[in-house]
Amino acid sequence: DAGITQSPRYKITETGRQVTLMCHQTWSHSYMFWYRQDLGHGLRLIYYSAAADITDKGEVPDGYVVSRSKTENFPLTLESATRSQTSVYFCASSGQRNTEAFFGQGTRLTVV
Amino acid sequence: AQTVTQSQPEMSVQEAETVTLSCTYDTSESDYYLFWYKQPPSRQMILVIRQEAYKQQNATENRFSVNFQKAAKSFSLKISDSQLGDAAMYFCAAMGYNFNKFYFGSGTKLNVKP
Numbered sequence: 510d511a512g513i514t515q516s517p518r519y520k521i522t523e524t525g526r527q528v529t530l531m532c533h534q535t536w537s538h539s540y541m542f543w544y545r546q547d548l549g550h551g552l553r554l555i556y557y558s559a560a561a562d563i564t565d566k567g568e569v570p571d572g573y574v575v576s577r578s579k580t581e582n583f584p585l586t587l588e589s590a591t592r593s594q595t596s597v598y599f600c601a602s603s604g605q606r607n608t609e610a611f612f613g614q615g616t617r618l619t620v621v
Numbered sequence: 622a623q624t625v626t627q628s629q630p631e632m633s634v635q636e637a638e639t640v641t642l643s644c645t646y647d648t649s650e651s652d653y654y655l656f657w658y659k660q661p662p663s664r665q666m667i668l669v670i671r672q673e674a675y676k677q678q679n680a681t682e683n684r685f686s687v688n689f690q691k692a693a694k695s696f697s698l699k700i701s702d703s704q705l706g707d708a709a710m711y712f713c714a715a716m717g718y719n720f721n722k723f724y725f726g727s728g729t730k731l732n733v734k735p
Binding site: 540542544549550551552553554557559567568597599601603609610612614615 | 625627630656664665666668671712714721722723724725726727728
């Protein structure tokens with residue numbers, strides 16, 4: 510189906526483990542984003558990408574790594590998960606510059 | 622860089638009444654775009670309304686309208702004839718023309734009372 514999908518929807522992992530959250534969009538949008546949502550903080554930008562092989566840090570990039578070898582995929586990796594990274598993660602994409610962002614369903618990540 | 626501030630963590634409105642959610646922002650860019658997103662309990666982010674900063678006319682989408690005060694850097698959302706389905710978290714967002722990064726406020730939880 511067309512759209513933007515995240516996987517998994519829910520994930521529990523242990524402290525220190527590496528975990529990758531997947532994001533796939535079918536619109537060929539140039540811009541893609543990763544946000545984390547925490548109570549009282551709204552959505553905070555982790556990383557964004559303007560095109561394949563072009564990524565840049567957002568507000569809270571520490572502890573995260575991204576890559577974008579293909580336009581449609583934008584995985585987010587937590588190299589060594591910490592409890593403070595327990596959050597809901599949203600992937601989003603947008604097409605032309607300054608159009609709205611379309612969001613995935615979110616991934617609830619719990620680090621124990 | 623941009624910052625977006627929503628000073629009302631939670632608000633309540635009676636069904637069929639009108640409510641206004643506040644948002645202020647700060648940006649160093651001369652041109653930018655502003656958005657209101659709705660997040661119901663399903664967690665899905667839904668665009669409610671969009672405003673281009675260079676337009677003086679306030680955007681309107683059915684029961685939703687904005688009051689955009691550029692000099693004051695204020696962007697409030699007015700919901701008329703509130704419905705039970707309007708109950709959700711509402712996020713204000715700003716995006717600079719040159720960088721295409723969306724920055725969000727901390728959100729306002731809207732309760733609608735029957």
